[in-house]
Amino acid sequence: MRLVNIERITMNIRNIIFDFGGVLMDWNPRYFFRDYFNDDDKMEYFLTHIAQSEWNEEQDRGRSLMEGTNIQVQKFPDWERELRAYYDNWHVMLKSDIPQNVEVLRKLSKTNYHLYGLTNWSEETFPYALENYDFFQLFDGKIVVSGTEKLIKPDPKIWHLLLERYDIHAHESVFIDDNPKNIEMAESLGFHTIQVYPTTDLEKELIGLGLKF
Known part of the structure; x- marks a missing residue:
């Protein structure tokens, strides 16, 4: 029964949506x-x-x-x-990237999954990250920045904006974030989710959802 469920999820998931702070970037005042x-x-x-x-x-x-x-x-x-x-x-x-999670992102960029960013970030400071960390280019510009949109997680409107802008569906998407409130909201909207902790093995979590690298 477990194998059937994994196969079903694997067939459905097309999109991987990353939060940035606490997932790909180590920021702390x-x-x-x-x-x-x-x-x-x-x-x-x-x-x-x-x-x-x-x-x-x-x-x-x-x-x-x-x-x-x-x-x-x-x-x-x-x-x-x-x-x-x-x-x-x-x-x-903005101390550095989070190497183990960025490596997972790089692996995903070589698959058929579509990559998106959904971040709470000031429109004025985000360009610094874009210019100094090359892995952001892997999103091919498909990034929704709260400061630009004047919307912020966990407001459900920012997820709806992402879905409509890129013509994707929540049930075909995995949302990755470190904030439990954002995870809770994403789940209520129909996303598969992974909450990231400092000890999270992101690749293992994605494989557990049935994704293939």
Whole structure:
């Protein structure tokens, strides 16, 4: 019975959709602010209460870096220097790719599966990644960036946009992300999903869905 199910899934899956941060790219503001503060407690306070992930997500939703920074400086004037350092040093926070997952992407690019990107990322900072990491070219431009679309995961509208733009179907697609809220939403929309953890063997997970490399 198990073999029949795998065969059915294999026949249906045509598309592999990648999130980027936490899946293909290792981004973390601590890569810059740990040395900046040289005080982990102060760094964690800043990232939890001043430059919160919710604030950064608004830039990923499409708000400009300048506007977002100025709004936060008005709220927390005593932290102006640190807030302005955030996006001035964003490239330091983008430490590297995640080699084992990029290798899986490269293998997939040599198969008949179609590759897509669906990322929460500022329209202003994403070009840096495109220019400095060649594996993005494997998507052949088929990338939906939240900051460009003014939509952000887990809003279901951004998945619908991807499906309509590229004329693909959720039930024929695997969505890969590290965020459980995004995984939950994708599953509710009919996608096959893989949630990525630091220990995930992505190739093994895809083979478990019946994909062939």
